[in-house]
Amino acid sequence: AQSVTQPDIHITVSEGASLELRCNYSYGATPYLFWYVQSPGQGLQLLLKYFSGDTLVQGIKGFEAEFKRSQSSFNLRKPSVHWSDAAEYFCAVGPSGGTASKLTFGTGTRLQVTL
Amino acid sequence: GAVVSQHPSWVICKSGTSVKIECRSLDFQATTMFWYRQFPKQSLMLMATSNEGSKATYEQGVEKDKFLINHASLTLSTLTVTSAHPEDSSFYICSAISGRVETQYFGPGTRLLVL
Numbered sequence: 001a002q003s004v005t006q007p008d009i010h011i012t013v014s015e016g017a018s019l020e021l022r023c024n025y026s027y028g029a030t031p032y033l034f035w036y037v038q039s040p041g042q043g044l045q046l047l048l049k050y051f052s053g054d055t056l057v058q059g060i061k062g063f064e065a066e067f068k069r070s071q072s073s074f075n076l077r078k079p080s081v082h083w084s085d086a087a088e089y090f091c092a093v094g095p096s097g098g099t100a101s102k103l104t105f106g107t108g109t110r111l112q113v114t115l
Numbered sequence: 116g117a118v119v120s121q122h123p124s125w126v127i128c129k130s131g132t133s134v135k136i137e138c139r140s141l142d143f144q145a146t147t148m149f150w151y152r153q154f155p156k157q158s159l160m161l162m163a164t165s166n167e168g169s170k171a172t173y174e175q176g177v178e179k180d181k182f183l184i185n186h187a188s189l190t191l192s193t194l195t196v197t198s199a200h201p202e203d204s205s206f207y208i209c210s211a212i213s214g215r216v217e218t219q220y221f222g223p224g225t226r227l228l229v230l
Binding site: 034036041042043044045046049090101102103104105106107108110 | 119121147149156157158159161164208210212218219220221222223224226
């Protein structure tokens, strides 16, 4: 069975500082990997996704993520955080070879940005 | 981009009543829709997968007689929580995909409070 671990429940960074959110997955083959962001009381917005090819993926809002097969990781990064980035971030894994169905989500990391 | 809406955004009901939540894809035809449940400060748990014109597929542990799902058209899926009880209070989120599009697009969620 596929699973996702986000080790950090809560992270606080200063505005302008760099950010890295960790995500580790467990899956038998190469999975589809996603990062979503959820603002309070809102649905999820897709930040970026990895299916194949270049292991460094660029997303919206200046985010990027790197797929590292050897570490089973897909960490999310941003070089300079803005106050508006404060939200809940979810990493998700889906089965490869098809549509993005049966996503398994991590427990999320809540990002707080201090001014 | 693909937009998914949900209605209502908030609902408060008395224990024993039924509540219907609508999920609509506004600018694309959704061959598959998903219903998730999210408890406070927790991740999303997939409840069921709904394909247009066919019966929904429920995840293990989800009562199909309690959570009725109807996907009558390519733009609308409904979730009816029958005989709701306080333990059904949660944040319900739907998502949709179109054909082999490899991304789930999420609605803004519906917060249900059962008194």
